[in-house]
Amino acid sequence: MKKVIATDKAPAAIGPYSQAIEVNGFVFISGQLPVNPATGDFPDGDIKEQTAQSFQNIKAILAEAGLTTDNIVKTTVFLSDIAYFGGMNEVYATQFTGTFPARSAFAVKDLPKGAMVEIEVIASR
Numbered sequence: 001m002k003k004v005i006a007t008d009k010a011p012a013a014i015g016p017y018s019q020a021i022e023v024n025g026f027v028f029i030s031g032q033l034p035v036n037p038a039t040g041d042f043p044d045g046d047i048k049e050q051t052a053q054s055f056q057n058i059k060a061i062l063a064e065a066g067l068t069t070d071n072i073v074k075t076t077v078f079l080s081d082i083a084y085f086g087g088m089n090e091v092y093a094t095q096f097t098g099t100f101p102a103r104s105a106f107a108v109k110d111l112p113k114g115a116m117v118e119i120e121v122i123a124s125r
């Protein structure tokens, strides 16, 4: 059975999707833009600050589901410029305590709201 995970500690959806859906012990978190839910804005700074904010949002949704980054099994990272790859990796690497999840990373033409990064996650209970 599908269960919607929702929290006001992460940004509300900006389109027709849920923040996260749980099914059969897996939590699928929609791509998280680096939007601060308190201000509705991106953080000041560069790809490092934006990556950190996307992870803050992911962690808030994981917490709502009773999970942590240790439960993440797969991520997908979308960058609006491959030049951001190094800075994203620096911050990304600090988000995990044990082994890193599987991951795919891409540069795409554009991201919603002009973001530098969007990160989606699959976690396992």
Ligand SMILES: CC(=[NH2+])C(=O)[O-]
Residues within 6 Å of the ligand: 014, 015, 017, 030, 031, 032, 033, 112, 118
């Ligand atoms: C931002 C996002 N996850 C979407 O699908 O538009």
